[in-house]
Amino acid sequence: MKVIDLSMPLYTGMDVFPGDPEVKIDVVHTYERDTWELRHLNMGSHTGTHVDAYSHMHEGKETLDEIPIERFFGKAQVVELCQDWPREVGLFFIEEIGIEELNRIIDLNPGFVGGNITEDLERALLDKDIITYTRLINLELIPKGKTFMFYGLPLKIKSGDGSPVRAIAIIEN
Structure with a gap:
């Protein structure tokens, strides 16, 4: 089994979509002063590698x-435009x-689509209730064309329109 990390690191000053909040991550507590570490995160819900809820672009x-948690993982493939794509x-x-x-894409009924x-x-x-993932790396x-298991779980943000994710691909040998 091989695990591939598909997520960008989050850091202060990273590139964001024009008009989105800048990313700022500050150390609030340190081991030396407080005997633990804690960071304050300030960023938009569509920062770095992230998932988009249907509500991101469609009111109501x-x-x-x-969205049921089961929708955020499943079998997947990296595909090219010139090849046949798998169903579901x-x-x-x-x-x-x-x-x-x-x-x-709609004819193939994928649970999610992502990449470029x-x-x-x-x-x-x-709009067609197909979840999207953007800013994935290492695809x-x-x-x-090889089927793998994909996991891109969001934070459970109440009324959330999107969330950074730690996306991974698990490839069986």
Whole structure:
């Protein structure tokens, strides 16, 4: 079994989407002074590697705490535009994919889609109750077309529109 970390590290000053809150992580307590460590995190809900709830782009749709936890993990594949894609398996794209592929994706009934997807495609997928993941890293380390288990669990934010995740791929040998 091989585990691949698909998550960006979070740190003060990291790149964010224009207009989103800047990331600031401050040490509040230290071992030397307090005998424990604690950090104050200040960032937007769509910082770094993150998942988008349907409500992110569609008023009245389900929020993070309303989407069943089972929707945030499952079988997946890294795929290319030029190949056949599997049915009912999460799809991840290294190359950019846009709205023109919406019907192809919907016909395959994936539980989630992620990687290099355009904002228009993200909006359309969320409208169809397909969860989206963005700012994933290390997808190129996963063999294309090989099924693996993906986990991208969000924080359970009440009425949350999105959340940073620790996303991983587990590949069986």
